[in-house]
Amino acid sequence: MIVRTTCFDWINTLVHMEPDRHVLSAEVCREFGIDVSDRDILRGIYAAEEEMPGGRPLRWSADEDPEVYLDYNDRVLAEAGVTPPERNTAIAMLQRFAERFKSIRLAVYEDTTPVLTELKRRGIITGVISNMPQPMGPMLAKLGLADLLDFAVTPLDVNGQGKPAAPIFLEALRRAGSDPNETLHVGDEHFVDGKGARGVGITPVIIDRHDLFGSLQGYHRITSLDELPSLLDSLS
Structure with missing residues (x-):
């Protein structure tokens, strides 16, 4: 060839990304008392992106319907071996991730x-x-x-x-x-x-x-x- x-x-x-998206995601999880490793989150991210028809959803903002983002995050956590949190916590985590994501380069x-x-x-x-x-x-x-x-x-x-x-x-x-x-x-x-x-x-x-x-x-x-x-x- x-x-x-x-x-x-x-x-x-x-x-x-710096910090890497999976690292940031794991940090947000730990802020909310969810103990999960960076590596398991990364494994969950790849699995969720393969499962979802359109791949991962883009960055969430507060004026958007959160459902597709919540579904994605639940899949990531489940694939990482973690029980997804209840809805109010999941929304708070989504908001926190969106806030932290603003500083990513x-x-x-x-x-x-x-x-x-x-x-x-x-x-x-x-x-x-x-x-x-x-x-x-x-x-x-x-x-x-x-x-x-x-x-x-x-x-x-x-x-x-x-x-x-x-x-x-x-x-x-x-x-x-x-x-x-x-x-x-x-x-x-x-x-x-x-x-x-x-x-x-x-x-x-x-x-x-x-x-x-x-x-x-x-x-x-x-x-x-x-x-x-x-x-x-x-x-x-």
């Missing part, structure tokens, strides 16, 4: 810049395929990644259709000028990134930074972007 293009998911692949993983630099050195086209509901350009520039990525595609570019639907991946192929059989897509969610990439013939690579999916079958799996150059060598 000759790899001409490598695409990347955004959150939890190239960048992460994005940070680039330590392995991101060196690996993107290495891919550019090899002449590989690089891009982002993200479900972020906003243009990526300002964020890429702010985080110092604009010169290391050739393009970024979001649902805004394909009539609102995000991963795992085919159009966002096909648009990435169009921008890269690459065929599916010479393209990789690296992402952390096998049910979104893996399923969507494979659906259009792109080779998926699952990045499992917290080593949660050691038994995952049918995908190339790495635990750090540092492993990507070696994987590229092996595929060649």
Whole structure:
């Protein structure tokens, strides 16, 4: 396989929230007397996002109906092995999380810049395929990644259709000028990134930074972007 293009998911692949969403969620739980580990919450987040038809709901605000957010949080806690709280407590936790979320910022993983630099050195086209509901350009520039990525595609570019639907991946192929059989897509969610990439013939690579999916079958799996150059060598 000759790899001409490598695409990347955004959150939890190239960048992460600071503090991480699962860490913040676990902290809020503990504020309300719910004893749960960061790792169990993260496991619950992945399970809930796979279960919910539209993935995780976006940030809640007080003028929105809380039901979909409460349902999501209940699923996260249940998958984490915790009994969800009664409704009033659940709403108070949702409000607290929304308050804490306002101070979250994005940070680039330590392995991101060196690996993107290495891919550019090899002449590989690089891009982002993200479900972020906003243009990526300002964020890429702010985080110092604009010169290391050739393009970024979001649902805004394909009539609102995000991963795992085919159009966002096909648009990435169009921008890269690459065929599916010479393209990789690296992402952390096998049910979104893996399923969507494979659906259009792109080779998926699952990045499992917290080593949660050691038994995952049918995908190339790495635990750090540092492993990507070696994987590229092996595929060649």
